[in-house]
Structure formats: structure tokens, C-alpha cells
Amino acid sequence: MTEKKIVEENIKHFDFKFLTEMSKISIKAEPILNIGNFHIPNSLFLSFFVLFGFSIFAFSYYQASKAKKKNKFYYFVNLILKRIYSFFQSALHDKVSVFFPLIGSFFFFIILNNWASLLPGVGSLLIKVVEHGKIEYFPIFRGNNADLNTTLVLAIISVLFIQYSGIKYLGFKEYIKKFINFSNPINFFVGILELISEISKVISFSFRLFGNVFAGEVLLAVMAFLVPVLVSFPFLLLEVFVGFVQALVFSMLLAVFLSGAIAKHH
Amino acid sequence: MSVDAIKLLGTALAIGLGALGPGIGIGIIGGKAVEAIGRNPDASSQIQTNMILAIAFAEAVAIYALVVALIIKFV
Numbered sequence: 004m005t006e007k008k009i010v011e012e013n014i015k016h017f018d019f020k021f022l023t024e025m026s027k028i029s030i031k032a033e034p035i036l037n038i039g040n041f042h043i044p045n046s047l048f049l050s051f052f053v054l055f056g057f058s059i060f061a062f063s064y065y066q067a068s069k070a071k072k073k074n075k076f077y078y079f080v081n082l083i084l085k086r087i088y089s090f091f092q093s094a095l096h097d098k099v100s101v102f103f104p105l106i107g108s109f110f111f112f113i114i115l116n117n118w119a120s121l122l123p124g125v126g127s128l129l130i131k132v133v134e135h136g137k138i139e140y141f142p143i144f145r146g147n148n149a150d151l152n153t154t155l156v157l158a159i160i161s162v163l164f165i166q167y168s169g170i171k172y173l174g175f176k177e178y179i180k181k182f183i184n185f186s187n188p189i190n191f192f193v194g195i196l197e198l199i200s201e202i203s204k205v206i207s208f209s210f211r212l213f214g215n216v217f218a219g220e221v222l223l224a225v226m227a228f229l230v231p232v233l234v235s236f237p238f239l240l241l242e243v244f245v246g247f248v249q250a251l252v253f254s255m256l257l258a259v260f261l262s263g264a265i266a267k268h269h
Numbered sequence: 270m271s272v273d274a275i276k277l278l279g280t281a282l283a284i285g286l287g288a289l290g291p292g293i294g295i296g297i298i299g300g301k302a303v304e305a306i307g308r309n310p311d312a313s314s315q316i317q318t319n320m321i322l323a324i325a326f327a328e329a330v331a332i333y334a335l336v337v338a339l340i341i342k343f344v
């Protein structure tokens with residue numbers, strides 16, 4: 004047997020392997036574990052680690068804030084949080100303390116998941132999965148925002164929260180007057196357009212985030228296999244920047260829509 | 270023509286034509302932002318923040334076109 008055949012025979016017995024050729028790019032996140040009827044896809048698997056890491060970070064910040072003598076870690080995280088807080092204060096002028104828990108959580112969730120999808124091993128460590136009797140190799144880790152399910156969830160929660168905040172701050176009747184307005188025909192059509200634009204917000208939120216992160220992953224995979232030496236590095240830096248900007252844009256857009264929803268009608 | 274050939278053509282056209290509008294849009298946004306900084310250098314950081322935000326929106330339209338192209342090619 005040739006060397007290649009001996010290597011392949013040995014690989015068939017292992018469960019894991021490294022990527023040696025161009026991976027199959029699939030839009031759907033592949034399930035790597037099936038618990039009963041629930042499939043755990045590889046993007047969810049990576050987000051468990053991100054959640055675990057961030058919980059440790061948040062808990063240690065909480066402990067440091069309760070200590071008598073504050074250490075440098077506490078002041079450093081304080082600096083970052085104050086910058087982010089004042090950034091959202093420019094959009095939501097005095098209601099920022101009410102909405103910052105949600106907007107800040109979305110910001111940290113999106114940015115940490117975007118950056119975690121750039122770590123070495125994500126997308127290149129493969130695991131053997133037997134699907135319908137066929138042996139296939141899927142990546143064991145995948146960026147969480149490269150899965151349309153995650154971004155759709157974030158978008159739906161955002162839009163429903165915007166409606167809820169509008170109703171809570173303005174009252175149901177006055178909030179509905181923004182959409183269904185019989186005073187004159189022009190306002191009626193503007194109201195219908197506002198309704199349609201609320202639904203399109205779901206699509207725009209989810210596809211902006213999904214498209215940026217997934218296209219970045221495809222770009223990195225294609226670049227790594229076109230020129231295997233050194234060319235991926237500037238694209239990796241671009242992906243770090245894009246991950247940061249998309250988290251910023253998602254949270255800022257949510258803040259701007261919130262401030263628009265709780266503002267009185269003209 | 271075979272289905273595969275038309276798929277490849279569709280992919281290329283989707284992203285090619287879809288990147289025209291956002292390219293022009295981002296250029297206009299950048300130009301106006303730089304002009305505003307030139308007129309008022311003290312407000313430069315505020316202008317820069319708003320410019321980055323507006324560029325991300327314009328780029329989102331190009332990303333929609335890219336997602337359509339990827340769906341045509343890989344699904």
C-alpha cells in the first residue's frame with residue numbers, strides 16, 4: 004500500500020482529525036451531539052466556553068468591587084465600562100441607566116462570540132459524525148454569530164423589547180397611534196410603512212450580523228487555502244475589527260430605536 | 270446551459286452588482302465626513318463615531334448581497 008493509503012486507514016479509526024484540505028462551507032451549523040431529540044450544533048458548543056469564560060470574568064470583577072482595597076483589574080474594567088456607558092449615553096440621554104443592562108449585555112455577547120470565532124482551532128478541528136450511516140467530518144467549533152439561529156434570536160428579542168418599552172413608557176393607546184393613525188390619509192400610509200419597517204428591522208438586524216461574521220469566516224477559509232503562507236494575517240486583523248464594529252452597530256442601533264420608540268409622537 | 274453554470278453566473282452577478290451601490294454610498298459618507306472634519310476640527314471624534322456607524326449601515330446592504338450569493342453557491 005502507498006503511504007497515503009496507510010495514513011487514511013489509520014485516520015478512519017480516530018474520532019478527531021485536523022483539516023488537511025478545503026473544508027466544506029455550509030451555511031447551516033452542523034449538529035455534533037444529539038441528546039434525545041435536541042441537536043447541539045458546533046456554534047452552540049463554542050458559546051458554552053465563551054459563556055463559562057465570561058462568567059468567571061464577571062464574577063471576579065464582582066469580587067474585586069466588594070473588596071476594600073481595589074486592585075488594578077477593577078480599575079481597568081471600570082475604564083472600559085465607563086467608555087461604553089458614555090458612548091450609549093449620547094444616544095439615550097437620560098434613560099441610559101434603564102436600558103444599559105440589556106444593551107451592554109448584547110454588546111459583550113456579540114463581541115466575545117465574534118472574537119472567539121477567530122481563535123486557532125475554530126473551524127479546523129474536525130470530529131467524526133455518523134449521519135444516516137455516512138461518516139462525515141464536521142468542525143467541532145464554529146463562531147456563534149455565524150449561525151443564523153443566534154442572530155435571529157437576538158433580532159427578535161431586540162424588536163420585541165422595543166415594542167414593549169414603547170408601550171411601557173407611552174401607554175398602549177398612544178403607542179398604537181404611531182402605527183394606526185386615521186387623522187389624514189398620508190398619516191395612515193406612513194403608519195402602515197412604520198409597521199412594515201418594524202418587521203424589516205428583524206431581518207436587517209439578523210442578516211447584518213450573520214452576513215458579516217459568516218462572510219468573514221468564508222473569507223478566512225478561502226484565503227488560507229489560496230495562499231497558505233502569511234496572507235491570512237491581515238484578514239484576521241480585519242475580522243477582529245469587523246467583529247468589534249458589528250457589536251457596536253447592533254447595540255447602537257438598538258439604543259437609537261429605543262430612544263425613538265419612547266419619544267413622544269412629534 | 271446547465272444548472273451548475275447558471276448557479277455560478279448567479280453567484281457572481283449577485284455580489285458583483287450588489288457591491289456597486291454600497292461602494293458609492295460609503296465613498297459619499299466618507300467624503301462628507303472628511304469635509305465636516307475639515308470645517309470643524311474640534312468635533313472630529315464625534316464626526317468619526319457617526320461616520321463609522323453610517324458606514325456600517327451602508328455596508329450591511331453589500332453584506333445582504335453577499336449572503337444571497339453564498340446561499341446560491343452553497344445551498
